[in-house]
Structure formats: structure tokens, C-alpha cells
Amino acid sequence: GAVVSQHPSRVICKSGTSVKIECRSLDFQATTMFWYRQFPKQSLMLMATSNEGSKATYEQGVEKDKFLINHASLTLSTLTVTSAHPEDSSFYICSARVVGDTQYFGPGTRLTVL
């Protein structure tokens, strides 16, 4: 149980295009999902907290107009990187929180912007 999936696992896009990443909780309902960004050989940086049916809460320094988050249902949250640039290339990881403290993480999405 408590499986989180992400799609796609890898994406390569041209500079200036937008990319959507999906995060799904497969066997549970998640009222809260989190989006992280991980640079090579570094820890995870929380980007935003997403609650179903409400606007996401962004961490300081994260541009909400660039990283659009939609949490339309209890099993799906999406992150759209708008007008992507090479510096947006990174590993993006989502997680979903179940009852209590535990967060379960998706496998991550490797974004490469050319």
C-alpha cells in the first residue's frame, strides 16, 4: 500500500516550452501533496505544499507563476513548469501524506531543458 507514481519519469524539452508532471496516489487518498526539487548530490528542497481543492503554498524563493501546481482531486496533483529554461533542469519529486506523519514519495521526474 501507499504507492505514489509520477509521470513522466524523464522528459526532455526545448527552452521556452511548458512541461507538466503528474503525481498520483494509487491506493490512498492524499489531502496533502508536496513537491520537491533535488539538484545532483544534494538534498531535497521543498518547493510547495499542495492541498486538494485549494491554492498551493509556495516556499520562499519559488516562483508561483513559473511552477504552477494544481491539486484537483484527492489522488492527483500536477506541477507545470512554464517557459522552461536550462536552469530548471532538475529532478522533481512529489510526495503524498497519509494519516499521521509519514510521507510517501514518488519515483521522481528527471527534467532536462535544452
Place this chain on the structure above:
Amino acid sequence: GDSVTQMEGPVTLSEEAFLTINCTYTATGYPSLFWYVQYPGEGLQLLLKATKADDKGSNKGFEATYRKETTSFHLEKGSVQVSDSAVYFCALSETDSGSARQLTFGSGTQLTVLP
């Protein structure tokens, strides 16, 4: 604010060696503590957790004890295997009455086990 300090890596061990990865934390309340493992190219997997002082989390031969007096949650394994090679993250989550509890991560420790 909350913070997690992990032993810097990388750590390289021979198979069957004893492993300790140190983790200490700073928190204002009574956090829950976690160890996550990240295998190459994958997301994080929960390895073990402890929610209150003196609790011991254990899984797959790994153990960690929540020590409130030393604010520590060191990860140990008696005999590591090559398949344990991964990055290990210590993390905490503050206990509060809010609906969303964020995780604060340590910097991660790369473990390589040689055959």
C-alpha cells in the same frame, strides 16, 4: 527553525561491515524522525521512523533510536550488503495541530558498499 545535521559522506564500507550514519536535529517541539533511502535514479523510500522519545525504528536490518536527551537519531546496521549502496536522508516532521506537516531533510549521506 528546525534543522537536521547528518554525517557527511561519502561513506565506503566493505560488505558485512558495521554501519553508523550520525544524525542530530534541532526542533522547537516534539518531532517525528525518519530515515529515507534513495537508490540511484529513484525517489525516496521510507526506511524507518520513530514518533516519540526512546522509540526504536527498524526495517531491513537497519535500526535507529530516538534519543531526546542527545537530540539524535543515528542509523545503524550490523552487516551491510552491496545492495545497501544508496543515499540515506535523515528527516524530521514537527508535530503540530496543522493539517500539513513538512519534512525537513538532512543533506544526505552517500553509502557505497564494496564486495
